[in-house]
Amino acid sequence: xxxxxxxxxxxxxxxxxxLIVGVLTTLVSWxxxxxxxxxxxxxxxxxxxxxxxxxxxxxxVLFGYVTNRKYVFKSTNPHILKEFSQFAxxxxxxxxxxxxxxxxxxxxxxxxxWIAKIFISSVLVMIANYVFSKVFVFKKEKK
Numbered sequence: 001x002x003x004x005x006x007x008x009x010x011x012x013x014x015x016x017x018x019l020i021v022g023v024l025t026t027l028v029s030w031x032x033x034x035x036x037x038x039x040x041x042x043x044x045x046x047x048x049x050x051x052x053x054x055x056x057x058x059x060x061v062l063f064g065y066v067t068n069r070k071y072v073f074k075s076t077n078p079h080i081l082k083e084f085s086q087f088a089x090x091x092x093x094x095x096x097x098x099x100x101x102x103x104x105x106x107x108x109x110x111x112x113x114w115i116a117k118i119f120i121s122s123v124l125v126m127i128a129n130y131v132f133s134k135v136f137v138f139k140k141e142k143k
Contacts, residue, residue, distance in 0.1 A: 014072060018133075021067045022126050029060030030117065043113045049106055050099050057095045061088050064129075073138030083137065090132035094125045 009016065033056035041048040065087045069075045077083045098121050105116035 017072045018068070018130055021064070021072050022130070025060050025064040025067065026122055026126065028063040029056040030122075032056040032059035033117070037113065043102075043106060046103060046107050049102060049113075053098055053102055054095070057091070057098065061091045064091070068133055068138065073133065075138050077138075086137045087133065090136055091129065093132070094128045097121075097128060098125050 033052050036052045036055050037043055041052050043049040043052055065084050068087070069080075069083070075083065101121040101124065102113075102116055105111040105120060106113050
């Protein structure tokens, strides 16, 4: 039984690492959102809602690039600036997705900010981020 579990962990190492890093990245992003939402900005005001999410996005992208590069995709690409630009560029589309989802759920439907953030936006954003990272940013070199 232990050997089967070990084999599954090896087989799905990248996905397991992505889930762990993804949760940590999400916590960094949410932490930044919480700080701004609790201290300076009001999510019930549309432009402030967008600013809260944008600041959280920036924190998540910075943390996410470093941890995805090192622990998930184990990139050795020497062109770090180019790779980061691709990573951040891919994240722009999911930032827009987050902004739209949060605006619709909070400002139009009047759902609670954190319920929308945790149960709708974050799930869809995390899935899209993995696909973009795997396919466009940290793609494996063909030998």
